[in-house]
Amino acid sequence: MALAGSLLTLAGSLLLFLGALGVLRMPDVYNRMQAGTKATTLGTILFLTGIGIGRLPEPCIFRVLILILFIILTNPVSSHALARAAHRAGIRLTEGSVKDDLDTHA
Amino acid sequence: MKRLSNTLLLFAILLLVWLALTDFNLADRLLPGAVFSLVVAAIFAPGLDILSEIRPSxxxxxxxxxxxxxxxxxxxxxxxxxxxxxxxxxxxxxxxxxxxxxxxxxxxxxxxxxxxxxxxxxxxxxxxxxxxxxxxxxxxxxxxxxxxxxxxxxxxxxxxxxxxx
Structure with a gap:
């Protein structure tokens, strides 16, 4: 159980690292948000699950489930709010973007 | 009727979250959790019309x-x-x-x-x-x-x- 927990935590931190890498490498604010706020969702879920089942002698899986639920509920709301605010503030998409349906409409 | 089912649904959700946070320690935590869940559910259910959009089937x-x-x-x-x-x-x-x-x-x-x-x-x-x-x-x-x-x-x-x- 401790081993499974450690492996899950490791996998989670790997995804979180890739999310951070994405923030550095992506070309514009929207793509950075894709990596920074969302590639990390699964990372955080794995990380928390790993901690939950790896914490011996008494695993705290229920508390971790509640934390995961709150992340799933709040994460999309905040990333949507940030992206919407960025678009309203007039921040352009990067060069080479295919299209912007929202722009022609506004 | 709508309001009652919303209250009950909110009560069940709140109580479940509370019990999960306390590792389902029913002996000590069930009663205070139930009381507070009921109070909160009764206060906030009227603003939650949106819950009645769930289709019970x-x-x-x-x-x-x-x-x-x-x-x-x-x-x-x-x-x-x-x-x-x-x-x-x-x-x-x-x-x-x-x-x-x-x-x-x-x-x-x-x-x-x-x-x-x-x-x-x-x-x-x-x-x-x-x-x-x-x-x-x-x-x-x-x-x-x-x-x-x-x-x-x-x-x-x-x-x-x-x-x-």
């Missing part, structure tokens, strides 16, 4: 149990997809904001749909306007509204349709 409950699994599968696939893009020497993306259309009518269904799309990496709901969502897509494969809707929205929509309409 056996098929809806079954789809409600399957939906998290479908969603987790999409979440894992999309995470791996974005992660594999990030580590390439030249990031292979063709981003853009596409307009998609949903056939869902209820507010609750649309909320869950928009948030499911946002949680799945690669797609991000930037703006909503009635039945239209504007979605930032990291790899636009089809700029056409019909096809984009089919690729992004349909996976989740067919389940939410049964649950909320």
């Amino acid at each position: 056996w098929r809806g409950i079954g789809y409600g149990l399957v939906y998290p699994i479908v969603f987790l599968r999409e979440l894992v696939l999309a995470n791996l997809d974005v992660a594999s893009r990030v580590v390439r020497p030249r990031i292979p993306i063709s981003p853009g904001i596409v307009k998609v259309k949903t056939s869902l009518r209820s507010r609750l269904g649309r909320i869950i749909l928009a948030n499911s799309i946002t949680l799945t990496p690669g797609t991000l709901t930037v703006e909503t306007e009635g039945e239209f969502f504007y979605i930032h897509w990291i790899d636009v494969t089809s700029p056409d509204i019909e096809e984009a809707s089919r690729e992004i929205v349909r996976t989740f929509e067919k389940y939410l349709e049964v649950m909320f309409g």
